Amino acid sequence: ALARVEFKKLEDCDPDNLALWKQFRDVSLDEFQRVYKRLGVCFDSYNGEAFYNDHLGPLIDRLHKSGIAKEGDDGALVISVGDESEPPLLLRKSDGATLYATRDLAAAEYRWNTYHFDKCLYIVGSAQALHFKQLFAALAKMEYPWASRMSHVDFGWVKFADSMMSTRRGNIVFLDDVSEEAGSLTRKIIGE
Numbered sequence: 001a002l003a004r005v006e007f008k009k010l011e012d013c014d015p016d017n018l019a020l021w022k023q024f025r026d027v028s029l030d031e032f033q034r035v036y037k038r039l040g041v042c043f044d045s046y047n048g049e050a051f052y053n054d055h056l057g058p059l060i061d062r063l064h065k066s067g068i069a070k071e072g073d074d075g076a077l078v079i080s081v082g083d084e085s086e087p088p089l090l091l092r093k094s095d096g097a098t099l100y101a102t103r104d105l106a107a108a109e110y111r112w113n114t115y116h117f118d119k120c121l122y123i124v125g126s127a128q129a130l131h132f133k134q135l136f137a138a139l140a141k142m143e144y145p146w147a148s149r150m151s152h153v154d155f156g157w158v159k160f161a162d163s164m165m166s167t168r169r170g171n172i173v174f175l176d177d178v179s180e181e182a183g184s185l186t187r188k189i190i191g192e
Contacts, residue, residue, distance in 0.1 A: 008097045011053070021050070035175050047107075055106035056098050060091060068141055081137035089134040104135050105142075112146050120146075123153045 010017040029046060036042060060077065063069035069079050069091055078088035091102045111120055122132055132152035139147035 008095055011097055049103045052103045052106040056102055059106050079138045081134045089138045108139055120150045121153050126154050126156050129154060
C-alpha cells in the first residue's frame with residue numbers, strides 16, 4: 001500500500017519523489033549504456049515511461065469522452081478488450097494513478113506519430129503476453145490502422161541457476177551475468 005501511495009505522489013510531481021526518481025533513473029541509464037556499449041548497441045532515443053507523463057491526461061480524457069474507456073463502480077477506468085471472460089485493460093486505478101498500460105498506449109501513439117514505423121516490436125518475456133494482447137486490442141478498438149503493425153516477440157522466460165527472473169520478487173538476472181555465462185558456455189563448446 002505504501003508503494004502505491006508513493007507512486008501516486010511521484011505522478012503528482014512531489015519534489016522529493018521526483019528527485020529520487022531522477023537519481024535512480026540517471027544511475028540506471030548509466031549502467032544500461034555501459035552494458036549497451038559492451039554489446040555494441042546504441043539507440044536513437046532513451047525515452048522511458050516518464051517521457052509520456054504529459055500525454056496521459058489528454059489520452060485518458062479522450063478515451064473516456066469517446067466511450068472507449070468506461071469508469072467502473074470502484075472509480076477505475078478500463079477499456080473492454082474482449083468478451084466478458086477476458087479482463088479489461090486498466091488505464092487508471094481508483095486512486096487516480098495510471099499503469100504501464102496507460103503509458104504504453106501513449107507511447108504507441110507517440111511512436112507512430114514520430115516514426116511512422118513499418119513494424120513496432122516489443123521484445124518482452126512470456127509473463128507479459130496478456131498485457132500486450134490487451135494493449136494491441138485497445139489500439140485496434142481506438143481504430144488505429146497501424147495497430148496491426150505491432151507485435152509482441154515473446155522470448156520465453158529468463159532463468160539463471162534454476163531461478164525464474166522476477167523483479168517484483170527480487171529475482172533479478174543481470175545481462176552482464178547472462179553475457180558472461182553465454183561466453184563461457186560458447187568457449188566450452190568450441191573447446192570440445
